[in-house]
Amino acid sequence: MSLFYLTSLLHLNCKSVVTKNGYKPLAINQLSSKKISVTQKDSQSTIAQQLKNTIDTKGNSNITIEKFSEYPDVDTAGEKTAKVLVSQTLSSGKKVSYPYEVPVTVVAKPGKFKTQEAFYKLGEKWNTENRSRMMVSATDTDGSDVPYSDGRVGSSNPDEVKKALKDDRIDKLFKASVELVFASMGGTVTSVSPVEAKYGNAIVLRGYEYGPRDSAGVFALIEENGNPKIIATSGKSTDNEAIHSSFPGKFYVETALYSMNQHTELALDKSTPTMVIKANGDDKKQDFLNRWGASRTLSVNYGDVFKAKEAEGKIGYTQDSTYTSLNRYQQPKEIFFEVTKNGYRPLQINQLTFKGLVVPPAVKKEAIEKEVKTAIDKNKQATVTFEKITDYPDTTHDGFQDVKVQVSEKLTSGNKVFFTYTIPVVVKDTDDQSDDQFILTAKNITAYSNQLANKTSDQLAAFILNLNFQGKCNDDNEFLIVV
Structure with missing residues (x-):
């Protein structure tokens, strides 16, 4: 039998080789395989880095671990096998090879799951879209992104949240910790997100x-x-x-x-x-x-x-x-x-305040309008504009009258709103130095006596008129005025 024929047979199941000095046993199929561990979804290049750990070649310098001839199935976790090709160099310089089956443990690789603190506002719906605010990202074992709406992602509903909902909307302020769960291909991942509902x-x-x-x-x-x-x-x-x-x-x-x-x-x-x-x-x-x-x-x-x-x-x-x-x-x-x-x-449209106006009899409308504009300007309400006087006071005789003033305010939308004020007016000849009678009830004279001392009739009129306008004169006429 020729050496060439024997060498060919040794590729199949070689245990010894014929030499000039007789048979020499080979170690090519006498080696021990070692279990290795890889991670689910590892690439072949990553698995190949463990090639040197698959076969025990100790004491056999002429044996080489060549390659993985068959990679393990890493789509799922569990116990799998791989095939590794080993070669041995003969004394003739030629090589023989032998395949080994290697046990492989594929370790589950959980997906990556990142959450964050989330804030909500009263009135918002507690739905999937808004709950997704708690999740930053979910990446499965194969590298694919998983949205919150995917059935593999979910969250707990603690009592603090349940009690704050009405018709699936946030009805009450709350603080809570919500557990989020991601059922990735490599196993379940959980994370806790602090949440708070605010006023907005x-x-x-x-x-x-x-x-x-x-x-x-x-x-x-x-x-x-x-x-x-x-x-x-x-x-x-x-x-x-x-x-x-x-x-x-x-x-x-x-x-x-x-x-x-x-x-x-x-x-x-x-x-x-x-x-x-x-x-x-x-x-x-x-x-x-x-x-x-x-x-x-x-x-x-x-x-x-x-x-x-x-x-x-x-x-x-x-x-x-x-x-x-x-x-x-x-x-x-x-x-x-x-x-x-x-x-x-x-809006400032109805927030203006006015002191009572004192005007002389038969005063012109232009003069009344000027007094009103001055009063509005003193309010320093830059967004409110004087529009017109809708009702002028009767200035043909002395006494109490009203003037009705319409103002406007421009909205940020460009539209305009209006509001009408009723301002009290005293019609009185300002040159008349005669004493008018201002009668206050005994119930209130004491409270205001220090403010009434040494006041002229005009000052008393303005003082009491202002009290009336501030709502300090009640329906029982606690302040009675006779002009």
């Missing part, structure tokens, strides 16, 4: 605050699919107690919307609101909020006007969840807001 852009109405409750609710302005909506929400508490028990059977709160959709100009004090809801102090909080449209939701347009009115003036508003005081408006009992893309913008 909202009108906050308070009343009897025996605890943090926002007793008349919070009217949150949100945007869904590019469309603005105002949602009536509970705010700090979902209680259903009386808004203010000290006002039983008496008006306490009102909210209204004036649509500007069909208008470029609108007189707010003479127009009927598109939507208006009212409540007495003993009305229940949730009952009041339920009156605001279907499911407490009202579609609006940017440029519309929202009105808030309260018996005690406990009105506030937030922008990006930051509470903004209305102190510069002296906590008004009624105020209008423009609905804008950046939130509610308080």
